[in-house]
Amino acid sequence: MIRVLLFARIADLAKTREAEFECAEEGIALNELTKQVVARFPALEASLAQPRLLFLAINQEQAWLDDQVKDGDEVAIMPPFSGG
Protein backbone atom coordinates (compact mmCIF):
# COMPACT_ATOMS: atom_id res chain seq x y z
CA MET A 1 0.00 0.00 0.00
CA ILE A 2 1.18 3.50 -0.83
CA ARG A 3 -0.34 6.39 1.11
CA VAL A 4 -0.79 9.49 -1.07
CA LEU A 5 -1.28 12.84 0.68
CA LEU A 6 -2.80 15.82 -1.13
CA PHE A 7 -2.59 19.43 0.03
CA ALA A 8 -4.20 22.84 -0.39
CA ARG A 9 -5.57 23.41 -3.92
CA ILE A 10 -4.75 19.82 -4.94
CA ALA A 11 -6.75 18.45 -2.00
CA ASP A 12 -9.66 20.79 -2.79
CA LEU A 13 -9.73 19.59 -6.43
CA ALA A 14 -9.58 15.90 -5.44
CA LYS A 15 -12.08 16.52 -2.63
CA THR A 16 -9.87 14.42 -0.39
CA ARG A 17 -6.62 14.84 1.50
CA GLU A 18 -5.50 11.24 1.41
CA ALA A 19 -5.80 8.11 -0.71
CA GLU A 20 -4.26 4.64 -0.79
CA PHE A 21 -2.89 2.85 -3.84
CA GLU A 22 -1.83 -0.77 -4.37
CA CYS A 23 1.85 -1.28 -4.95
CA ALA A 24 3.55 -4.10 -6.89
CA GLU A 25 6.34 -5.89 -5.04
CA GLU A 26 9.02 -4.26 -7.20
CA GLY A 27 7.65 -0.79 -6.48
CA ILE A 28 6.50 1.79 -8.99
CA ALA A 29 7.94 4.95 -10.53
CA LEU A 30 6.47 8.14 -9.05
CA ASN A 31 5.54 9.06 -12.61
CA GLU A 32 3.34 5.92 -12.87
CA LEU A 33 1.78 6.55 -9.49
CA THR A 34 0.72 10.08 -10.49
CA LYS A 35 -1.07 8.57 -13.52
CA GLN A 36 -3.02 6.31 -11.17
CA VAL A 37 -3.82 9.33 -9.03
CA VAL A 38 -5.22 11.17 -12.06
CA ALA A 39 -7.21 8.08 -13.06
CA ARG A 40 -8.87 8.05 -9.65
CA PHE A 41 -9.21 11.86 -9.37
CA PRO A 42 -9.80 13.22 -12.90
CA ALA A 43 -10.08 16.76 -11.49
CA LEU A 44 -6.30 16.64 -10.91
CA GLU A 45 -5.49 16.02 -14.57
CA ALA A 46 -4.61 19.62 -15.50
CA SER A 47 -2.58 20.17 -12.31
CA LEU A 48 -0.61 16.92 -12.56
CA ALA A 49 0.06 17.55 -16.25
CA GLN A 50 2.38 20.38 -15.17
CA PRO A 51 4.60 18.63 -12.66
CA ARG A 52 7.14 21.45 -12.60
CA LEU A 53 4.46 23.49 -10.79
CA LEU A 54 4.22 20.77 -8.16
CA PHE A 55 6.42 19.70 -5.29
CA LEU A 56 6.62 15.95 -4.75
CA ALA A 57 7.90 14.09 -1.70
CA ILE A 58 8.46 10.48 -0.72
CA ASN A 59 8.52 9.88 3.02
CA GLN A 60 8.80 13.63 3.62
CA GLU A 61 11.87 14.06 1.39
CA GLN A 62 11.69 15.95 -1.90
CA ALA A 63 11.29 13.53 -4.83
CA TRP A 64 11.20 13.61 -8.64
CA LEU A 65 9.00 11.87 -11.20
CA ASP A 66 11.56 9.19 -12.00
CA ASP A 67 12.09 8.27 -8.35
CA GLN A 68 10.86 4.85 -7.28
CA VAL A 69 8.09 4.41 -4.71
CA LYS A 70 8.07 1.30 -2.51
CA ASP A 71 5.28 -0.45 -0.66
CA GLY A 72 4.61 1.37 2.62
CA ASP A 73 5.89 4.73 1.38
CA GLU A 74 4.13 8.02 2.05
CA VAL A 75 3.91 10.17 -1.09
CA ALA A 76 2.91 13.84 -1.03
CA ILE A 77 1.63 15.81 -4.01
CA MET A 78 1.88 19.52 -3.20
CA PRO A 79 1.14 22.78 -4.99
CA PRO A 80 3.66 25.67 -4.69
CA PHE A 81 4.23 26.69 -1.08
CA SER A 82 2.93 29.97 0.27
CA GLY A 83 3.95 30.08 3.91
CA GLY A 84 5.51 33.07 5.58
Next chain:
Amino acid sequence: MIRVLLFARIADLAKTREAEFECAEEGIALNELTKQVVARFPALEASLAQPRLLFLAINQEQAWLDDQVKDGDEVAIMPPFSGG
Protein backbone atom coordinates in the same frame (compact mmCIF):
# COMPACT_ATOMS: atom_id res chain seq x y z
CA MET B 1 29.45 85.26 23.76
CA ILE B 2 29.87 81.90 22.03
CA ARG B 3 28.95 78.77 23.98
CA VAL B 4 31.27 75.85 23.18
CA LEU B 5 30.10 72.33 24.07
CA LEU B 6 32.54 69.46 24.43
CA PHE B 7 31.63 65.77 24.42
CA ALA B 8 32.89 62.33 25.41
CA ARG B 9 36.69 62.00 25.13
CA ILE B 10 37.05 65.70 24.24
CA ALA B 11 35.18 66.70 27.40
CA ASP B 12 37.27 64.29 29.48
CA LEU B 13 40.51 65.80 28.13
CA ALA B 14 39.37 69.38 28.73
CA LYS B 15 37.92 68.39 32.10
CA THR B 16 34.83 70.42 31.25
CA ARG B 17 31.76 70.01 29.08
CA GLU B 18 31.14 73.64 28.34
CA ALA B 19 33.02 76.94 27.98
CA GLU B 20 32.23 80.47 26.86
CA PHE B 21 34.28 82.60 24.50
CA GLU B 22 34.10 86.27 23.63
CA CYS B 23 33.04 87.07 20.09
CA ALA B 24 33.88 90.13 18.00
CA GLU B 25 30.94 91.90 16.42
CA GLU B 26 31.84 90.63 12.95
CA GLY B 27 31.96 87.03 14.16
CA ILE B 28 34.86 84.62 13.92
CA ALA B 29 35.82 81.68 11.71
CA LEU B 30 35.28 78.31 13.38
CA ASN B 31 38.95 77.66 12.65
CA GLU B 32 39.94 80.70 14.78
CA LEU B 33 37.60 79.67 17.56
CA THR B 34 39.16 76.19 17.81
CA LYS B 35 42.58 77.88 18.26
CA GLN B 36 41.17 79.82 21.21
CA VAL B 37 39.74 76.57 22.57
CA VAL B 38 43.19 74.93 22.39
CA ALA B 39 44.76 77.99 24.03
CA ARG B 40 42.41 77.63 26.98
CA PHE B 41 42.51 73.80 27.07
CA PRO B 42 46.03 72.72 25.99
CA ALA B 43 45.07 69.05 26.54
CA LEU B 44 42.92 69.34 23.40
CA GLU B 45 45.83 70.31 21.15
CA ALA B 46 46.48 66.84 19.66
CA SER B 47 42.78 66.13 19.14
CA LEU B 48 41.97 69.49 17.53
CA ALA B 49 45.05 69.24 15.30
CA GLN B 50 43.24 66.44 13.44
CA PRO B 51 39.93 68.08 12.64
CA ARG B 52 38.94 65.39 10.14
CA LEU B 53 38.59 63.07 13.16
CA LEU B 54 36.17 65.53 14.72
CA PHE B 55 32.58 66.44 14.02
CA LEU B 56 31.78 70.14 14.39
CA ALA B 57 28.38 71.79 14.68
CA ILE B 58 27.06 75.32 14.90
CA ASN B 59 23.60 75.59 16.48
CA GLN B 60 23.17 71.82 16.15
CA GLU B 61 23.88 71.76 12.40
CA GLN B 62 27.05 70.15 11.01
CA ALA B 63 29.72 72.79 10.34
CA TRP B 64 33.20 73.06 8.81
CA LEU B 65 36.34 74.90 9.87
CA ASP B 66 35.84 77.79 7.44
CA ASP B 67 32.25 78.39 8.59
CA GLN B 68 31.62 81.66 10.43
CA VAL B 69 30.47 81.73 14.06
CA LYS B 70 28.30 84.61 15.27
CA ASP B 71 27.77 86.04 18.73
CA GLY B 72 25.19 83.92 20.58
CA ASP B 73 25.92 80.74 18.60
CA GLU B 74 26.26 77.30 20.18
CA VAL B 75 29.32 75.43 18.88
CA ALA B 76 29.90 71.72 19.49
CA ILE B 77 33.25 69.93 19.22
CA MET B 78 32.62 66.19 19.01
CA PRO B 79 34.74 63.06 18.64
CA PRO B 80 33.55 60.31 16.25
CA PHE B 81 30.11 58.99 17.18
CA SER B 82 29.62 55.52 18.63
CA GLY B 83 25.92 55.14 19.25
CA GLY B 84 23.91 52.08 18.28
Next chain:
Amino acid sequence: MTKAVRIQTEDFSVEEETKLLHGGNGGMGGIVTFLGTARDFSKGKDVSRLEFEEYAGMAEKAMNSLRDTAMEEFDIIDMRIIHRIGTIQAGEQIVLILAGSAHRGAAFDACEWCIDTLKKTVPIWKKEITPSGESWVEEHP
Protein backbone atom coordinates in the same frame (compact mmCIF):
# COMPACT_ATOMS: atom_id res chain seq x y z
CA MET C 1 6.80 25.73 23.99
CA THR C 2 10.38 26.95 24.06
CA LYS C 3 11.70 24.97 21.09
CA ALA C 4 13.63 27.20 18.68
CA VAL C 5 11.59 25.95 15.69
CA ARG C 6 7.83 25.60 16.06
CA ILE C 7 4.62 25.37 14.06
CA GLN C 8 1.61 26.20 16.20
CA THR C 9 -1.95 27.48 16.03
CA GLU C 10 -1.65 29.81 19.02
CA ASP C 11 -0.13 33.31 18.82
CA PHE C 12 3.46 33.98 19.91
CA SER C 13 5.11 36.80 21.86
CA VAL C 14 7.87 38.74 20.11
CA GLU C 15 9.24 39.84 23.48
CA GLU C 16 9.35 36.32 24.89
CA GLU C 17 11.03 34.89 21.80
CA THR C 18 13.57 37.74 21.83
CA LYS C 19 14.44 36.97 25.45
CA LEU C 20 14.70 33.24 24.67
CA LEU C 21 17.03 33.99 21.76
CA HIS C 22 19.22 36.31 23.78
CA GLY C 23 19.10 33.98 26.77
CA GLY C 24 21.75 35.92 28.61
CA ASN C 25 24.23 35.23 25.82
CA GLY C 26 26.71 38.00 26.52
CA GLY C 27 28.30 37.74 23.09
CA MET C 28 25.12 38.69 21.26
CA GLY C 29 25.28 42.31 20.16
CA GLY C 30 22.52 42.41 17.55
CA ILE C 31 19.19 40.71 17.02
CA VAL C 32 17.37 41.05 13.71
CA THR C 33 13.73 40.03 13.65
CA PHE C 34 11.29 39.50 10.81
CA LEU C 35 7.64 39.49 11.80
CA GLY C 36 5.11 38.68 9.11
CA THR C 37 1.55 39.90 9.72
CA ALA C 38 -1.70 39.26 7.86
CA ARG C 39 -2.55 42.14 5.53
CA ASP C 40 -6.19 43.11 5.03
CA PHE C 41 -5.73 43.74 1.33
CA SER C 42 -4.08 41.65 -1.38
CA LYS C 43 -4.02 42.04 -5.16
CA GLY C 44 -6.88 44.52 -5.12
CA LYS C 45 -9.10 42.55 -2.76
CA ASP C 46 -10.03 42.95 0.89
CA VAL C 47 -8.86 39.96 2.90
CA SER C 48 -10.77 39.22 6.08
CA ARG C 49 -8.70 36.24 7.21
CA LEU C 50 -6.13 33.67 6.16
CA GLU C 51 -6.06 29.93 6.63
CA PHE C 52 -2.72 28.16 6.76
CA GLU C 53 -2.29 24.45 6.15
CA GLU C 54 0.94 22.50 6.71
CA TYR C 55 2.32 19.11 5.75
CA ALA C 56 2.60 18.01 9.39
CA GLY C 57 6.02 16.62 10.12
CA MET C 58 7.69 17.66 6.88
CA ALA C 59 7.04 21.39 7.46
CA GLU C 60 8.71 21.35 10.86
CA LYS C 61 11.56 19.23 9.45
CA ALA C 62 12.08 21.76 6.64
CA MET C 63 12.10 24.63 9.14
CA ASN C 64 14.62 22.84 11.33
CA SER C 65 16.88 22.23 8.35
CA LEU C 66 16.50 25.91 7.41
CA ARG C 67 17.76 26.87 10.86
CA ASP C 68 20.62 24.35 10.68
CA THR C 69 21.71 25.73 7.31
CA ALA C 70 21.52 29.33 8.53
CA MET C 71 23.61 28.48 11.61
CA GLU C 72 26.26 26.95 9.33
CA GLU C 73 26.25 29.51 6.54
CA PHE C 74 26.02 32.75 8.52
CA ASP C 75 28.07 33.99 11.44
CA ILE C 76 25.14 33.95 13.85
CA ILE C 77 24.91 32.74 17.42
CA ASP C 78 21.31 31.56 17.42
CA MET C 79 18.10 31.58 15.39
CA ARG C 80 14.43 30.94 16.14
CA ILE C 81 11.62 30.31 13.63
CA ILE C 82 7.94 30.22 14.62
CA HIS C 83 5.09 29.84 12.11
CA ARG C 84 1.40 29.79 12.93
CA ILE C 85 -1.12 27.65 11.08
CA GLY C 86 -4.92 27.52 11.13
CA THR C 87 -7.10 30.60 10.95
CA ILE C 88 -5.39 34.00 11.20
CA GLN C 89 -7.44 37.19 11.16
CA ALA C 90 -6.26 40.29 9.25
CA GLY C 91 -3.73 42.16 11.38
CA GLU C 92 -2.60 39.10 13.35
CA GLN C 93 0.93 37.71 13.52
CA ILE C 94 1.86 34.86 11.15
CA VAL C 95 5.57 34.16 11.26
CA LEU C 96 8.53 35.23 13.37
CA ILE C 97 12.21 34.75 12.56
CA LEU C 98 14.94 35.94 14.92
CA ALA C 99 18.68 35.89 14.24
CA GLY C 100 21.23 36.91 16.87
CA SER C 101 24.90 37.59 16.20
CA ALA C 102 27.93 39.38 17.61
CA HIS C 103 27.90 41.83 14.69
CA ARG C 104 24.73 42.95 13.01
CA GLY C 105 25.50 42.26 9.32
CA ALA C 106 25.31 38.49 9.70
CA ALA C 107 22.00 38.70 11.57
CA PHE C 108 20.44 40.84 8.81
CA ASP C 109 21.68 38.46 6.11
CA ALA C 110 20.59 35.30 7.95
CA CYS C 111 17.14 36.65 8.80
CA GLU C 112 16.36 37.80 5.25
CA TRP C 113 17.75 34.57 3.74
CA CYS C 114 15.63 32.56 6.16
CA ILE C 115 12.28 34.17 5.32
CA ASP C 116 13.05 34.12 1.57
CA THR C 117 13.97 30.43 1.72
CA LEU C 118 11.13 29.48 4.08
CA LYS C 119 8.63 30.71 1.50
CA LYS C 120 10.18 28.47 -1.16
CA THR C 121 10.99 25.32 0.79
CA VAL C 122 8.59 24.82 3.69
CA PRO C 123 5.36 22.95 2.87
CA ILE C 124 2.86 25.45 4.23
CA TRP C 125 0.00 26.92 2.21
CA LYS C 126 -2.02 30.08 2.63
CA LYS C 127 -5.67 30.54 1.68
CA GLU C 128 -7.06 34.07 1.48
CA ILE C 129 -10.67 34.52 2.48
CA THR C 130 -12.20 37.58 0.80
CA PRO C 131 -15.81 38.81 0.63
CA SER C 132 -16.01 37.33 -2.87
CA GLY C 133 -14.64 33.89 -2.01
CA GLU C 134 -11.59 31.91 -1.03
CA SER C 135 -8.41 31.21 -2.93
CA TRP C 136 -5.11 29.46 -2.33
CA VAL C 137 -2.05 31.61 -2.81
CA GLU C 138 0.61 30.10 -5.07
CA GLU C 139 3.40 32.54 -5.67
CA HIS C 140 6.46 30.32 -5.98
CA PRO C 141 6.21 27.87 -8.88
Next chain:
Amino acid sequence: MTKAVRIQTEDFSVEEETKLLHGGNGGMGGIVTFLGTARDFSKGKDVSRLEFEEYAGMAEKAMNSLRDTAMEEFDIIDMRIIHRIGTIQAGEQIVLILAGSAHRGAAFDACEWCIDTLKKTVPIWKKEITPSGESWVEEHP
Protein backbone atom coordinates in the same frame (compact mmCIF):
# COMPACT_ATOMS: atom_id res chain seq x y z
CA MET D 1 6.35 57.92 25.62
CA THR D 2 4.82 56.89 22.32
CA LYS D 3 6.82 59.17 20.02
CA ALA D 4 8.28 57.26 17.07
CA VAL D 5 11.78 58.65 17.73
CA ARG D 6 13.06 58.76 21.30
CA ILE D 7 16.22 58.99 23.36
CA GLN D 8 15.64 57.83 26.91
CA THR D 9 17.40 56.39 29.95
CA GLU D 10 14.70 53.82 30.74
CA ASP D 11 14.42 50.46 29.00
CA PHE D 12 11.92 49.87 26.17
CA SER D 13 9.61 46.99 25.29
CA VAL D 14 10.10 45.35 21.89
CA GLU D 15 6.53 44.04 22.01
CA GLU D 16 5.02 47.42 22.81
CA GLU D 17 7.01 49.20 20.09
CA THR D 18 6.04 46.51 17.58
CA LYS D 19 2.36 47.01 18.40
CA LEU D 20 2.75 50.80 18.16
CA LEU D 21 4.40 50.43 14.74
CA HIS D 22 1.76 48.06 13.43
CA GLY D 23 -1.00 50.12 15.02
CA GLY D 24 -3.71 48.19 13.26
CA ASN D 25 -2.30 49.24 9.88
CA GLY D 26 -3.86 46.57 7.73
CA GLY D 27 -1.48 47.18 4.87
CA MET D 28 1.62 46.23 6.85
CA GLY D 29 2.72 42.72 5.93
CA GLY D 30 6.26 42.69 7.29
CA ILE D 31 8.08 44.27 10.23
CA VAL D 32 11.87 44.11 10.42
CA THR D 33 13.45 44.93 13.76
CA PHE D 34 17.03 45.57 14.78
CA LEU D 35 17.71 45.29 18.50
CA GLY D 36 21.19 46.20 19.70
CA THR D 37 22.22 44.74 23.06
CA ALA D 38 25.27 45.36 25.24
CA ARG D 39 27.89 42.66 24.78
CA ASP D 40 29.94 41.54 27.78
CA PHE D 41 33.12 41.27 25.71
CA SER D 42 34.74 43.65 23.25
CA LYS D 43 38.15 43.58 21.58
CA GLY D 44 39.51 40.98 23.97
CA LYS D 45 38.20 42.60 27.14
CA ASP D 46 35.33 41.87 29.49
CA VAL D 47 32.85 44.74 29.53
CA SER D 48 30.76 45.09 32.66
CA ARG D 49 28.72 48.06 31.54
CA LEU D 50 28.40 50.85 28.99
CA GLU D 51 27.76 54.52 29.45
CA PHE D 52 26.11 56.46 26.66
CA GLU D 53 26.25 60.24 26.31
CA GLU D 54 24.27 62.30 23.80
CA TYR D 55 24.33 65.83 22.44
CA ALA D 56 20.89 66.61 23.82
CA GLY D 57 18.67 68.11 21.16
CA MET D 58 20.94 67.45 18.21
CA ALA D 59 20.91 63.66 18.71
CA GLU D 60 17.12 63.49 18.64
CA LYS D 61 17.04 65.87 15.67
CA ALA D 62 19.50 63.63 13.79
CA MET D 63 17.40 60.55 14.59
CA ASN D 64 14.25 62.29 13.39
CA SER D 65 15.92 63.26 10.14
CA LEU D 66 17.14 59.66 9.78
CA ARG D 67 13.54 58.48 10.04
CA ASP D 68 12.32 61.15 7.59
CA THR D 69 14.96 60.13 5.06
CA ALA D 70 14.15 56.43 5.45
CA MET D 71 10.43 57.12 4.94
CA GLU D 72 11.26 58.98 1.72
CA GLU D 73 13.92 56.65 0.33
CA PHE D 74 12.41 53.25 1.11
CA ASP D 75 8.95 51.88 0.41
CA ILE D 76 8.04 51.56 4.07
CA ILE D 77 4.84 52.46 5.89
CA ASP D 78 6.34 53.45 9.24
CA MET D 79 9.56 53.41 11.26
CA ARG D 80 10.42 53.78 14.94
CA ILE D 81 13.86 54.49 16.46
CA ILE D 82 14.55 54.31 20.20
CA HIS D 83 18.02 54.75 21.73
CA ARG D 84 18.86 54.53 25.42
CA ILE D 85 21.50 56.69 27.08
CA GLY D 86 23.08 56.62 30.53
CA THR D 87 24.34 53.43 32.16
CA ILE D 88 23.57 50.14 30.44
CA GLN D 89 24.66 46.84 31.98
CA ALA D 90 26.05 44.00 29.85
CA GLY D 91 23.14 42.09 28.32
CA GLU D 92 20.71 45.01 28.41
CA GLN D 93 18.96 46.58 25.42
CA ILE D 94 20.54 49.66 23.81
CA VAL D 95 18.81 50.54 20.57
CA LEU D 96 15.69 49.46 18.71
CA ILE D 97 14.80 50.19 15.10
CA LEU D 98 11.57 48.95 13.55
CA ALA D 99 10.57 49.26 9.90
CA GLY D 100 7.17 48.16 8.63
CA SER D 101 6.20 47.73 4.99
CA ALA D 102 3.72 46.01 2.72
CA HIS D 103 6.49 43.80 1.29
CA ARG D 104 9.46 42.66 3.34
CA GLY D 105 12.38 43.70 1.13
CA ALA D 106 11.93 47.41 1.77
CA ALA D 107 11.69 46.88 5.53
CA PHE D 108 14.96 44.89 5.58
CA ASP D 109 16.74 47.55 3.51
CA ALA D 110 15.39 50.48 5.54
CA CYS D 111 16.17 48.89 8.90
CA GLU D 112 19.76 48.00 8.00
CA TRP D 113 20.37 51.42 6.37
CA CYS D 114 18.99 53.10 9.47
CA ILE D 115 21.26 51.41 12.00
CA ASP D 116 24.31 51.81 9.72
CA THR D 117 23.59 55.51 9.27
CA LEU D 118 22.63 56.11 12.89
CA LYS D 119 26.10 54.98 13.97
CA LYS D 120 27.70 57.51 11.64
CA THR D 121 25.43 60.52 11.98
CA VAL D 122 23.81 60.65 15.42
CA PRO D 123 25.85 62.42 18.15
CA ILE D 124 25.84 59.67 20.76
CA TRP D 125 28.98 58.25 22.36
CA LYS D 126 29.63 54.95 24.10
CA LYS D 127 32.07 54.39 26.94
CA GLU D 128 33.05 50.81 27.81
CA ILE D 129 33.72 50.08 31.45
CA THR D 130 36.05 47.10 31.85
CA PRO D 131 37.82 45.70 34.94
CA SER D 132 40.98 47.47 33.76
CA GLY D 133 39.43 50.89 33.20
CA GLU D 134 37.13 52.94 31.03
CA SER D 135 37.43 53.97 27.42
CA TRP D 136 35.39 55.85 24.85
CA VAL D 137 34.62 53.91 21.67
CA GLU D 138 35.43 55.78 18.46
CA GLU D 139 34.90 53.53 15.49
CA HIS D 140 33.79 55.95 12.79
CA PRO D 141 36.38 58.61 12.06
